[in-house]
Amino acid sequence: MIEVVNKIDLSSGPEKIPARVLVHICCGPCSIMPLKAILGSAEVWGFFHNPNIHPYSEFKLRLDAVKKLAGFLSINVLYDEEYKPIPFIKGLKATSDGVKHPPKDVRCEFCYSTRLEETARAAKKNGFDAFSSSLLYSKYQNHEQIKGLGVDLAKKYGILFFYKDFRDFWQQGIDNSKEMGLYRQKYCGCVYSKIERYPKKYMKIPPVLK
Numbered sequence: 001m002i003e004v005v006n007k008i009d010l011s012s013g014p015e016k017i018p019a020r021v022l023v024h025i026c027c028g029p030c031s032i033m034p035l036k037a038i039l040g041s042a043e044v045w046g047f048f049h050n051p052n053i054h055p056y057s058e059f060k061l062r063l064d065a066v067k068k069l070a071g072f073l074s075i076n077v078l079y080d081e082e083y084k085p086i087p088f089i090k091g092l093k094a095t096s097d098g099v100k101h102p103p104k105d106v107r108c109e110f111c112y113s114t115r116l117e118e119t120a121r122a123a124k125k126n127g128f129d130a131f132s133s134s135l136l137y138s139k140y141q142n143h144e145q146i147k148g149l150g151v152d153l154a155k156k157y158g159i160l161f162f163y164k165d166f167r168d169f170w171q172q173g174i175d176n177s178k179e180m181g182l183y184r185q186k187y188c189g190c191v192y193s194k195i196e197r198y199p200k201k202y203m204k205i206p207p208v209l210k
């Protein structure tokens with residue numbers, strides 16, 4: 001039996017939830033707890049925007065998982081369904097001096113900032129009071145960097161950044177995703193993270209990255 005809307009009481013915490021929040025969704029499993037947390041106290045919409053995901057088959061699996069989750073939670077989601085990894089790779093190369101395989105700290109900062117900026121822009125354009133991100137749920141991401149970027153973008157776009165350390169709900173999110181039968185990915189998303197899954201002896205830089 002799937003518990004779809006279990007309200008998480010955030011009212012006693014220091015973070016007051018704004019009335020309408022747009023939550024950037026990186027993938028289904030990581031979004032469950034951030035969406036549920038806000039759902040009990042505010043109007044929440046999701047925003048799927050992840051041009052970093054490689055290859056298209058993986059992008060589609062994650063997109064479909066988010067659609068399934070949106071059905072379970074009965075929430076609205078804005079979907080950016082266009083598959084466009086090349087601008088991400090070119091933008092990353094431009095910010096990392098053309099390095100073929102940019103190190104994780106460099107590429108993740110670029111990746112976070114592009115996805116969060118698009119979310120802030122979409123939130124502002126569509127009349128939301130705040131934006132947030134499922135990236136704040138993951139124990140594998142640079143949490144402080146994401147938080148800092150969110151705060152900076154909030155100032156830039158004149159909109160609130162709803163911050164919460166959703167990692168507190170880590171196990172609950174995993175359990176829920178399994179109960180819902182959501183697709184659970186094996187790597188973060190970009191081509192570099194896919195390559196790094198395998199032992200170094202198998203690593204080959206694809207021609208498009210040279």
Ligand code: SF4
Nearest residue numbers: 107108111188189190
């Ligand atoms: S490892 Fe993940 S967060 Fe970092 S650049 Fe790749 S997809 Fe983005």
